[in-house]
Amino acid sequence: xIAGIRDLxxxxxxxxxxxxxxxxxxxxxxxxxxxxxxxxxxxANIRRLREExxxxxxxxxxxxxxxxxxxxxxxxxxxxxxxDKLLKLAEVFDVSVSALAEEKRKVFKTRDSIxxxxxxxxxxxxxxxxxxxxxxxxxxxxxxxAHEGQKRKRSNTPYIYHPxxxxxxxxxxxIKEDAVIAALLLHDVIExxxxxxxxLPVGEEAKSIVVLVTHKRTTDADREAVMDSYYDAIVANTKxxxxxxxxxxxxxxxxxxxxxxxRIYRMITETExxxxxxxxxxxxxxxxxDAAWLLQYQMESMLDIYKRLM
Numbered sequence: 001x002i003a004g005i006r007d008l009x010x011x012x013x014x015x016x017x018x019x020x021x022x023x024x025x026x027x028x029x030x031x032x033x034x035x036x037x038x039x040x041x042x043x044a045n046i047r048r049l050r051e052e053x054x055x056x057x058x059x060x061x062x063x064x065x066x067x068x069x070x071x072x073x074x075x076x077x078x079x080x081x082x083x084d085k086l087l088k089l090a091e092v093f094d095v096s097v098s099a100l101a102e103e104k105r106k107v108f109k110t111r112d113s114i115x116x117x118x119x120x121x122x123x124x125x126x127x128x129x130x131x132x133x134x135x136x137x138x139x140x141x142x143x144x145x146a147h148e149g150q151k152r153k154r155s156n157t158p159y160i161y162h163p164x165x166x167x168x169x170x171x172x173x174x175i176k177e178d179a180v181i182a183a184l185l186l187h188d189v190i191e192x193x194x195x196x197x198x199x200l201p202v203g204e205e206a207k208s209i210v211v212l213v214t215h216k217r218t219t220d221a222d223r224e225a226v227m228d229s230y231y232d233a234i235v236a237n238t239k240x241x242x243x244x245x246x247x248x249x250x251x252x253x254x255x256x257x258x259x260x261x262x263r264i265y266r267m268i269t270e271t272e273x274x275x276x277x278x279x280x281x282x283x284x285x286x287x288x289x290d291a292a293w294l295l296q297y298q299m300e301s302m303l304d305i306y307k308r309l310m
Contacts, residue, residue: 042086043077045100049093050075063092112155112257120164127171128181135182135202136167142201143185146193154258162254163187166246173291175242183209183243190214205239212240213247231274241281242288245295248275252302261310268303275299 050060057075061068064085073079081089090097121140128136143163150159166184175181182202189195191214200207212234218226234240248271255264279299283292 042080042101043075045102046071046081046089047075049095049100053093055092060089060092064088112152112157113161115161115165115168117158117161117164120161120168124164124167124171124181124185127176128178131176131178133176133178133181135178135206136185138201139182139185139206140164143189146189146195150192152257153254159188159192162250166243166250169246169250170242170291173294175288175291177239179203179205179209180239180242182206183213183239184246186210187213187243187247209237209240209243212237213244227270227274231277235277235281238281238285238288241278242291245275245278245282245292245299249295249298249302252299252306256306264306264310268306271299271303 046060050057057068057071060071064071064081066085070079074081086097086100090100093100121144125137125140127133128140144160147159147163151157152159152162163185166187167181170181170184179202183206186200186202186206187210189200190197190210197207197211200210216226216230234244252267252271255267259267279292279296282288282295
């Protein structure tokens with residue numbers, strides 16, 4: 001009986017060893033892959049730059065006083081050049097050391113816009129007709145004409161995409177108040193289109209919202225005081241606070257298009273300083289409570305993403 005158990009144990013051990021050995025090539029391959037991923041970059045850059053310049057490995061070897069086999073080993077990612085050779089390579093290729101040493105990452109294809117602005121315009125106008133939103137109907141055509149020829153932040157997307165996107169955002173959250181949707185459509189026309197309050201083809205409520213959310217000119221010296229006053233006035237008007245929160249959501253989702261890291265940092269700090277108060281004002285109105293939750297979720301999610309990537 002004991003002998004039988006011993007034989008069974010030996011058989012089990014042999015099987016385990018065979019299984020382990022069969023896995024070794026896979027484990028080794030995974031390990032090698034990890035190493036290649038870590039070291040990948042300099043060698044690929046050396047080869048790319050050498051080929052762009054039309055240099056041979058022998059030419060690079062002569063310039064650096066090394067063998068062409070050494071250059072070949074760098075390009076195959078088997079070894080890395082020491083710092084002196086890296087400096088010389090940067091000089092030979094006429095690039096910075098950081099450009100030479102930087103790992104190349106996969107670049108995803110991105111889009112300047114998700115929706116067709118003309119389709120959004122049709123949707124907004126159709127909804128406005130169905131719900132008798134007369135200010136909105138007038139605001140759509142006025143905004144399209146006012147923003148004609150303008151582009152959105154270093155892109156080829158027509159600027160009208162932004163206010164139409166905001167209007168669709170509000171409608172999708174169940175907000176169908178005429179003054180709010182009209183103000184969303186017109187929120188930038190005074191600031192960016194050389195229009196005045198009296199030019200706006202809407203009622204007094206929508207006009208007052210647009211005036212409240214229109215940015216005031218600032219300098220470095222008075223910026224903080226002006227911004228504090230600007231947001232204090234908006235907080236006092238729930239509908240203006242709602243419009244501003246929707247505007248900020250849209251701006252956060254598109255600020256990577258053309259804003260510098262410094263400007264993105266400022267947007268993040270400004271959002272964290274002022275928008276909790278705006279969201280609290282929006283939440284104070286029962287019919288906006290669901291919208292406030294969605295807007296807060298979107299804003300905080302975008303802020304977290306940018307913080308992790310910066």
